[in-house]
Amino acid sequence: xxxxxxxxxxxxxxxxxxxxxxxxxxxxxxxxxxxxxxxxxxxxxxxxxxxxxxxxxxxxxxxxxxxxxxxxxxxxxxxxxxxxxxxxxxxxxxxxxxxxxxxxxxxxxxxxxxxxxxxxxxxxxxxxxxxxxxxxxxxxxxxxxxxxxxxxxxxxxxxxxxxxxxxxxxxxxxxxxxxxxxxxxxxxxxxxxxxxxxxxxxxxxxxxxxxxxxxxxxxxxxxxxxxxxxxxxxxxxxxxxxxxxxxxxxxxxxxxxxxxxxxxxxxxxxxxxxxxxxxxxxxxxxxxxxxxxxxxxxxxxxxxxxxxxxxxxxxxxxxxxxxxxxxxxxxxxxxxxxxxxxx
Amino acid sequence: xxxxxxxxxxxxxxxxxxxxxxxxxxxxxxxxxxxxxxxxxxxxxxxxxxxxxxxxxxxxxxxxxxxxxxxxxxxxxxxxxxxxxxxxxxxxxxxxxxxxxxxxxxxxxxxxxxxxxxxxxxxxxxxxxxxxxxxxxxxxxxxxxxxxxxxxxxxxxxxxxxxxxxxxxxxxxxxxxxxxxxxxxxxxxxxxxxxxxxxxxxxxxxxxxxxxxxxxxxxxxxxxxxxxxxxxxxxxxxxxxxxxxxxxxxxxxxxxxxxxxxxxxxxxxxxxxxxxxxxxxxxxxxxxxxxxxxxxxxxxxxxxxxxxxxxxxxxxxxxxxxxxxxxxxxxxxxxxxxxxxxx
DNA sequence: ACCGCAATCCAAAGCGCTTTGGATAGATGT
DNA sequence: ACATCTATCCAAAGCGCTTTGGATTGCGGT
Numbered sequence: 223x224x225x226x227x228x229x230x231x232x233x234x235x236x237x238x239x240x241x242x243x244x245x246x247x248x249x250x251x252x253x254x255x256x257x258x259x260x261x262x263x264x265x266x267x268x269x270x271x272x273x274x275x276x277x278x279x280x281x282x283x284x285x286x287x288x289x290x291x292x293x294x295x296x297x298x299x300x301x302x303x304x305x306x307x308x309x310x311x312x313x314x315x316x317x318x319x320x321x322x323x324x325x326x327x328x329x330x331x332x333x334x335x336x337x338x339x340x341x342x343x344x345x346x347x348x349x350x351x352x353x354x355x356x357x358x359x360x361x362x363x364x365x366x367x368x369x370x371x372x373x374x375x376x377x378x379x380x381x382x383x384x385x386x387x388x389x390x391x392x393x394x395x396x397x398x399x400x401x402x403x404x405x406x407x408x409x410x411x412x413x414x415x416x417x418x419x420x421x422x423x424x425x426x427x428x429x430x431x432x433x434x435x436x437x438x439x440x441x442x443x444x445x446x447x448x449x450x451x452x453x454x455x456x457x458x459x460x461x462x463x464x465x466x467x468x469x470x471x472x473x474x475x476x477x478x479x480x481x482x483x484x485x486x487x488x489x490x491x492x493x494x495x496x497x498x499x500x501x502x503x504x505x506x507x508x509x510x511x512x513x514x515x516x517x518x519x520x521x522x523x524x525x526x527x528x529x530x531x532x533x534x535x536x537x538x539x540x541x542x543x544x545x546x547x548x549x550x551x552x553x554x555x556x557x558x559x560x561x562x563x564x565x
Numbered sequence: 566x567x568x569x570x571x572x573x574x575x576x577x578x579x580x581x582x583x584x585x586x587x588x589x590x591x592x593x594x595x596x597x598x599x600x601x602x603x604x605x606x607x608x609x610x611x612x613x614x615x616x617x618x619x620x621x622x623x624x625x626x627x628x629x630x631x632x633x634x635x636x637x638x639x640x641x642x643x644x645x646x647x648x649x650x651x652x653x654x655x656x657x658x659x660x661x662x663x664x665x666x667x668x669x670x671x672x673x674x675x676x677x678x679x680x681x682x683x684x685x686x687x688x689x690x691x692x693x694x695x696x697x698x699x700x701x702x703x704x705x706x707x708x709x710x711x712x713x714x715x716x717x718x719x720x721x722x723x724x725x726x727x728x729x730x731x732x733x734x735x736x737x738x739x740x741x742x743x744x745x746x747x748x749x750x751x752x753x754x755x756x757x758x759x760x761x762x763x764x765x766x767x768x769x770x771x772x773x774x775x776x777x778x779x780x781x782x783x784x785x786x787x788x789x790x791x792x793x794x795x796x797x798x799x800x801x802x803x804x805x806x807x808x809x810x811x812x813x814x815x816x817x818x819x820x821x822x823x824x825x826x827x828x829x830x831x832x833x834x835x836x837x838x839x840x841x842x843x844x845x846x847x848x849x850x851x852x853x854x855x856x857x858x859x860x861x862x863x864x865x866x867x868x869x870x871x872x873x874x875x876x877x878x879x880x881x882x883x884x885x886x887x888x889x890x891x892x893x894x895x896x897x898x899x900x901x902x903x904x905x906x907x908x
Numbered sequence: 909a910c911c912g913c914a915a916t917c918c919a920a921a922g923c924g925c926t927t928t929g930g931a932t933a934g935a936t937g938t
Numbered sequence: 939a940c941a942t943c944t945a946t947c948c949a950a951a952g953c954g955c956t957t958t959g960g961a962t963t964g965c966g967g968t
Contacts (some may be wrong), residue, residue: 238946253947270683273924274925276926289652298845319661320661339614444847596917621923
């Protein structure tokens with residue numbers, strides 16, 4: 223069912239039918255009602271490609287998934303962020319498009335998406351320190367939003383981020399207040415911007431307390447369960463093991479917990495644990511009492527907000543850049559307690 | 566940069582340029598080389614909407630994410646399935662599109678996607694028993710593939726599924742062989758087809774062993790960590806608690822493990838556990854020795870295969886339907902052991 | 909020298925929609 | 939009664955591409 227078929231059927235011109243359906247004023251209200259009724263009856267839906275060609279908009283927003291050639295790691299927060307975003311997109315009439323690109327061609331992927339006219343804007347996820355993609359998108363002068371920020375990039379750009387530094391600063395202080403002195407950090411990959419900020423917060427808190435950071439207690443890698451387990455196991459076997467561990471992800475925290483159990487220790491008594499909790503829908507941090515003491519910030523909500531900000535940007539490309547910094551809340555669960563009196 | 570601009574620049578007609586770039590034979594090879602060089606140099610990329618309009622294809626494949634209004638549960642396997650699929654799509658020149666729909670309008674969402682000409686095919690995920698969407702898509706005579714199957718739907722359709730029944734049959738037999746008699750099943754939502762098949766396998770094994778199923782030991786809900794924890798806790802508090810637990814998801818298995826620990830029991834000695842492992846990239850089941858004994862089947866690979874099958878279907882819409890049944894492997898880890906001699 | 913054929917190229921139509929620039933007719937104003 | 943609006947509708951162009959149906963040229967064959 224095309225516009226022309228519908229208009230023939232109604233004895234009207236395509237022009238009028240188009241206007242009737244798109245809410246233009248130059249059409250009689252009774253005619254409009256007739257048109258709408260017929261459109262509904264026959265299930266007419268304008269072809270989005272034709273519409274896009276005519277209007278110059280695609281009403282699609284793009285996300286590029288990097289398929290790190292080796293690891294093929296799929297970020298576990300991906301699903302929740304997307305779920306938040308897609309909801310907002312749908313409400314505003316946008317569709318969401320994914321493309322996959324390996325690390326070397328990721329810039330090419332963004333360029334292709336735009337120059338083909340496939341999308342009206344993109345979301346940039348998982349920014350690294352000195353993220354190159356930001357300047358690429360900036361130069362293309364294309365609407366985009368960054369989920370996270372990038373230290374070292376001076377250009378103005380829209381972003382939404384959690385206050386990683388302050389939340390890890392606070393979490394570390396919390397542990398220090400409990401008397402812990404040997405606090406480990408199991409962090410994400412070091413070149414990721416969020417990981418660097420979290421480390422900064424951690425280091426700042428240690429510095430305030432006059433504690434020298436110990437490289438042995440600072441680990442970083444992709445945040446899988448197995449990684450958390452492995453690093454914890456290794457660190458607990460040190461001559462002078464940590465009494466508290468700070469972890470950048472709930473997933474890894476589960477591995478940490480497993481290692482603590484295996485070592486015959488008790489989490490919250492022998493070893494305190496604080497994790498960053500993205501509030502994933504399938505991995506709730508307990509129901510009444512949180513399992514882990516955690517710095518919590520919903521990544522789904524971040525997805526929603528990011529989508530809204532991007533849509534705003536698409537509407538007014540020349541508006542001043544906007545940013546949004548979310549504060550994580552510190553929820554206290556049963557995984558933390560006073561430092562054990564070992565000596 | 567449009568086709569016309571490029572052709573003007575080259576002193577050729579749009580026809581010839583189009584043909585040169587699309588590999589048609591009626592163009593001189595030296596001309597073709599010239600055109601390709603110019604296209605590369607100026608970064609020309611055909612507008613995909615215009616191309617789609619002209620060819621009648623969108624080169625996009627659609628996925629609909631149901632946002633169950635209440636739970637807003639995002640399936641944790643989602644990310645990996647998508648990662649597998651999008652890789653295949655990209656290789657074949659397809660983009661991937663998401664739409665969100667609440668449970669009531671999900672059928673509408675599929676219809677809209679096609680009638681707007683937004684996609685060339687769709688993937689149907691998470692089929693329920695008597696899945697209504699299958700007949701809807703069938704009637705629309707539209708290319709689609711189901712990830713999973715639907716008991717009660719007689720129509721022929723393409724699907725790829727894990728052999729849920731046989732894998733849970735085998736897992737249950739494995740536990741029975743270890744001497745377990747009170748085996749619990751922590752399953753997914755009952756109306757999901759996979760959950761029903763897994764239960765069938767479980768029940769079949771019990772029946773073979775002459776054991777009457779006990780409703781008290783069979784639970785079903787959305788497979789979160791907290792759910793696994795809660796049900797295990799409840800069951801372990803029974804007068805006659807299970808000695809083994811079968812779980813439909815690694816995520817929930819983590820909660821199960823937590824409950825076992827909290828009860829002061831040891832997994833693999835006091836309580837045996839087998840989980841279904843989708844081989845998620847961020848939740849590997851251990852590295853050398855698996856943590857959980859598990860029925861394993863990579864959902865990422867399923868995504869890849871599904872994508873390939875769908876692309877085949879799009880190419881030849883009238884070919885006979887194809888199906889693919891993957892067998893899960895039973896990997897034996899440290900979470901299972903002989904039934905404790907309690908009495 | 910003439911015909912047929914292959915190799916190259918191009919003009920123009922068409923995909924389904926929006927939008928510009930009228931046309932038409934009845935209503936209004938003086 | 940005549941010019942002027944206003945409300946309503948339509949024809950046609952255009953978005954950027956593919957594709958049909960020729961044109962044109964040069965070559966071998968007779």
